Amino acid sequence: MDTKSKLDYRNKIILAPMVRVGTLPMRLLALGYGADIVYTEEIIDWKFLRSLRRINDALGTIDYLDKSDGTVVFRTCAKEKDKVVVQLGTCDPERALKVAKMIENDIAGIDINMGCPKEFSLKGGMGAALLSKPCKAKLILSMLVKNLSIPVTCKIRVLENIDDTLRLVQDLASTGISALGVHGRTISERPQHQNRNETIRMIAENLTIPVIANGGSREIESYKDIFKFKEECGSSSVMVARVAQGNCSIFRKQGMEDLDTVITKYLKCAVDYDNSPSNTKYCVQNMLKSLQETPRGKKFLECQTLEQICAIWNMDKYCHSKQLDYQLKGNLGRREI
Numbered sequence: 001m002d003t004k005s006k007l008d009y010r011n012k013i014i015l016a017p018m019v020r021v022g023t024l025p026m027r028l029l030a031l032g033y034g035a036d037i038v039y040t041e042e043i044i045d046w047k048f049l050r051s052l053r054r055i056n057d058a059l060g061t062i063d064y065l066d067k068s069d070g071t072v073v074f075r076t077c078a079k080e081k082d083k084v085v086v087q088l089g090t091c092d093p094e095r096a097l098k099v100a101k102m103i104e105n106d107i108a109g110i111d112i113n114m115g116c117p118k119e120f121s122l123k124g125g126m127g128a129a130l131l132s133k134p135c136k137a138k139l140i141l142s143m144l145v146k147n148l149s150i151p152v153t154c155k156i157r158v159l160e161n162i163d164d165t166l167r168l169v170q171d172l173a174s175t176g177i178s179a180l181g182v183h184g185r186t187i188s189e190r191p192q193h194q195n196r197n198e199t200i201r202m203i204a205e206n207l208t209i210p211v212i213a214n215g216g217s218r219e220i221e222s223y224k225d226i227f228k229f230k231e232e233c234g235s236s237s238v239m240v241a242r243v244a245q246g247n248c249s250i251f252r253k254q255g256m257e258d259l260d261t262v263i264t265k266y267l268k269c270a271v272d273y274d275n276s277p278s279n280t281k282y283c284v285q286n287m288l289k290s291l292q293e294t295p296r297g298k299k300f301l302e303c304q305t306l307e308q309i310c311a312i313w314n315m316d317k318y319c320h321s322k323q324l325d326y327q328l329k330g331n332l333g334r335r336e337i
């Protein structure tokens with residue numbers, strides 16, 4: 001069976017890759033609310049290369065654990081197997097392929113980050129640095145497309161000039177990638193800048209592969225707005241980051257749920273998959289935003305364990321019994337701090 005055809009990127013609403021946010025609990029929450037595809041946070045290739053694959057029977061997950069300290073590099077489970085796309089940070093075709101081969105049977109697709117403007121990525125020749133090295137970018141993508149049984153995509157930012165952008169995307173598409181994610185801002189533009197929806201539209205008109213529009217969070221306040229953004233960009237699909245980070249029920253067709261309900265559901269996923277307290281806290285902080293200033297928010301900020309966090313949403317008993325259960329089943333391995 002040709003597994004490449006399995007994941008179809010047309011007419012999809014997608015959880016965008018977000019560092020620290022796109023870990024397993026958030027991805028499962030997004031799927032539960034109606035997202036069709038979920039991207040992981042960007043994971044740097046060498047982090048995978050220094051990890052070991054472990055089946056975690058207590059949690060029912062597959063874990064990639066750092067060889068030296070046992071921290072979780074990537075945790076996934078059967079529920080997301082056909083919908084999870086791992087986003088890799090890489091600047092090297094061979095290394096990218098080695099990693100992709102390691103994880104190919106556990107995931108639905110691989111994406112290469114070609115949009116990250118952070119100094120760490122740029123200095124390492126990764127992320128948006130690849131936009132100015134189209135030959136290298138193409139080599140990475142061709143290498144993966146030729147050798148993998150799962151679809152390959154990449155996520156870019158737009159260039160200043162529309163002709164350069166169109167040339168670049170034609171080049172990238174020529175490698176045989178299954179879809180192209182486009183954040184409609186340039187490397188130097190920040191989230192407060194207008195997203196270049198018109199540029200995304202021109203890209204979509206120029207390519208035959210599905211284009212996934214991104215950058216619309218400022219315009220998206222409801223489920224319906226996702227489709228307005230899609231219309232405006234003339235894209236096949238939409239990828240949502242910041243709105244989903246703040247309230248993941250944006251993917252819910254029947255309308256958004258209140259924040260406490262969303263946090264409670266998120267915490268259930270975090271407990272069920274033994275997410276680290278620090279990552280859980282970070283994600284909840286991003287949902288609470290200014291509510292961290294309230295008395296309850298301040299109490300939350302003092303929490304250090306998962307059980308303490310859960311207590312604020314009356315889930316401490318659930319958390320306690322689950323954690324006991326995991327201990328009984330034989331430990332989960334070292335935790336990510």
Ligand code: FNR
Pocket residue numbers: 016017018019020021040041042087113114115116155183214215216217218239240241242243245
């Ligand atoms: C991001 N973004 C991002 N992009 C990417 O390709 N890989 C990543 O790991 C991350 N990490 C990340 C973390 C956080 C906290 C945020 C807010 C954003 C960028 C993101 O995927 C998206 O391109 C932009 O946020 C624009 O889309 P929205 O937010 O307007 O929907």
